[in-house]
Amino acid sequence: MEPVSSLQSICYKPGSLQLLDQRKLPLETIYLDIQDAADGWSAIRDMVVRGAPAIAIAAALSLAVEVFNLDNFNGTSDDAASFLNKKLEYLVSSRPTAVNLSDAATKLKEVISKAAATASEAQSIFQAYIEAAEIMLKDDVSSNKAIGSYGASFLQHQLKNSKQLSILTHCNTGSLATAGYGTALGVIRAVHTEGLLERAYCTETRPFNQGSRLTAFELVHDNIPATLIADSAAAALMKDGRVDAVIVGADRVAANGDTANKIGTYSLALCAMNHKIPFYVAAPLTSIDLSLSCGKEIVIEERSPNELTHTRGGLGEQVAASGISVWNPAFDVTPANLIAGIITEKGVITKIRSDAFDIKDFVQKVDQ
Numbered sequence: 150m151e152p153v154s155s156l157q158s159i160c161y162k163p164g165s166l167q168l169l170d171q172r173k174l175p176l177e178t179i180y181l182d183i184q185d186a187a188d189g190w191s192a193i194r195d196m197v198v199r200g201a202p203a204i205a206i207a208a209a210l211s212l213a214v215e216v217f218n219l220d221n222f223n224g225t226s227d228d229a230a231s232f233l234n235k236k237l238e239y240l241v242s243s244r245p246t247a248v249n250l251s252d253a254a255t256k257l258k259e260v261i262s263k264a265a266a267t268a269s270e271a272q273s274i275f276q277a278y279i280e281a282a283e284i285m286l287k288d289d290v291s292s293n294k295a296i297g298s299y300g301a302s303f304l305q306h307q308l309k310n311s312k313q314l315s316i317l318t319h320c321n322t323g324s325l326a327t328a329g330y331g332t333a334l335g336v337i338r339a340v341h342t343e344g345l346l347e348r349a350y351c352t353e354t355r356p357f358n359q360g361s362r363l364t365a366f367e368l369v370h371d372n373i374p375a376t377l378i379a380d381s382a383a384a385a386l387m388k389d390g391r392v393d394a395v396i397v398g399a400d401r402v403a404a405n406g407d408t409a410n411k412i413g414t415y416s417l418a419l420c421a422m423n424h425k426i427p428f429y430v431a432a433p434l435t436s437i438d439l440s441l442s443c444g445k446e447i448v449i450e451e452r453s454p455n456e457l458t459h460t461r462g463g464l465g466e467q468v469a470a471s472g473i474s475v476w477n478p479a480f481d482v483t484p485a486n487l488i489a490g491i492i493t494e495k496g497v498i499t500k501i502r503s504d505a506f507d508i509k510d511f512v513q514k515v516d517q
Contacts, residue, residue: 158203158325159210159284163279164217166199166210171325171447172247172464175366183207186236193243196357196462200326201400201436202246202289208240209253209282216275229271230261233278246409246450246480248401248438259280274336285364289328292433292494293335300336300431300492301343304394307427314340314393317383320411322353322398322431333396333431334364336492341373348390349375352383354411356477357462380413387424395421396492399432406485406498406506407444410434412478418487426488434493439509444482452477 160167160180167180172195181197183189189211192198198207212233218232222229237254244250257278308314316337320326323334331338340346349368354360361377372509378386386392394418402408408414408430421428441447454475455463469475486504490497495515501507 154276157197157329158200159206159286160337161210161214161283161327163283164214166214168192168207168248168435169325170197171363172196172201172462174325174362183211183214184218186212186240190243192368193240193340196372199359200321201249201398202293202327202332203325203434204244204247205249205253205435206286206289206328208237208243208250209257209285210241212214212236213279213282217279222271222275224271226268226271226274229274230265233261233274234258244450245448246400247436248437249433251437253285256285261315270281286328289433290330293327294382295494296332296431296433296492297330297335297339299344299494299496300396300429301339303490303492303497304336304340304429305343305345308393314345315348315350316340316346317350317352317386317395317398317417318364319360319395319414319417321359321367323364323367325363325367326398331367332398332433333429334367334496336396336429336431337373338345339370339432341371342428347376349390351371351377352380352413352417353377354413355380356456359411380416383492384419384420387420389428392424392426395426395428396427396431399430399491400480401441401447402430402432402437402508403435403441403443403447404439404493404508405443406488406491406500406508407447407489408479408483408491409444409447409449409484410483412481415481415483415487418483422487428483428487429490429492430483430488433493434515436497437493437508437512439512444484447480447482449481450479452479 158169166183170179260281265275304506323331351360365377399408417429458469498511
């Protein structure tokens with residue numbers, strides 16, 4: 150199988166959407182045709198596409214493709230708005246923890262509502278929706294590159310005693326988790342471009358192995374110096390003095406800075422604190438949920454037991470004893486007191502005190 154020439158998880162043109170089946174990487178490169186919202190829902194739920202930003206974009210575009218190819222819709226403009234809103238609610242149910250998906254749906258519903266207030270034909274509603282979904286795709290790439298730039302500059306300033314940096318990351322937060330470039334991995338890319346990266350370390354990220362299958366794949370593809378480690382080796386790596394910073398992504402950030410991310414993130418944060426290593430979150434503002442005061446309010450998705458009892462994230466042969474009970478949360482919550490900063494496309498959010506951020510104030514200032 151030929152290697153991917155361009156790490157593009159989402160291939161879209163009007164009326165057509167293909168998603169790179171990330172379950173097959175790094176050994177196979179297979180794109181799946183997504184024809185409607187039902188296909189999008191299944192692709193998100195079954196982890197064909199994953200990563201909070203990519204999930205939101207894939208969901209929005211799956212519905213855009215459906216309405217682009219919709220023949221003989223006989224309803225009114227209000228019927229079209231109702232049709233789209235119901236489809237968006239359905240898509241949000243695919244994976245509940247990532248706030249980007251619900252945030253995208255809310256913004257798209259606002260577009261639908263405004264269009265419905267003035268349009269007399271259903272097709273006008275559909276066209277407004279399609280254009281808004283396409284803008285989201287473009288904006289995601291731009292915001293990721295801004296995150297990388299802000300992150301690289303911030304790290305260079307904060308860690309000025311280090312000539313080059315070694316950075317540890319978890320799960321996959323690169324081109325495969327977004328519309329392009331990446332969040333935490335985008336920062337690593339930017340640091341490497343500036344000639345400041347000594348080495349990137351990526352965890353395997355069990356049980357779905359997003360680190361060993363996807364992040365390692367991206368790092369090798371981009372010729373970035375990198376080393377894969379077992380999840381359980383992170384503390385020993387830090388103790389050996391090989392890590393200058395830890396940077397992870399986020400699926401949902403509460404108003405106080407508590408952050409839900411891939412299971413195992415909390416453990417890394419605790420290890421980093423013990424070894425006095427700064428721990429950063431890199432995420433777009435769409436990952437911030439100001440409606441939640443703290444991490445206790447974040448709903449944590451639980452995945453199939455098969456992901457633990459079988460190889461290849463549940464797709465391979467059984468390795469665990471039959472009859473064993475399984476607890477398989479997809480995410481954990483890292484409290485704000487363990488996070489040194491949150492890197493966004495508008496700048497870096499720093500703490501107002503040792504245990505909390507004033508994220509609401511930051512968001513209000515950048516929106517002015």
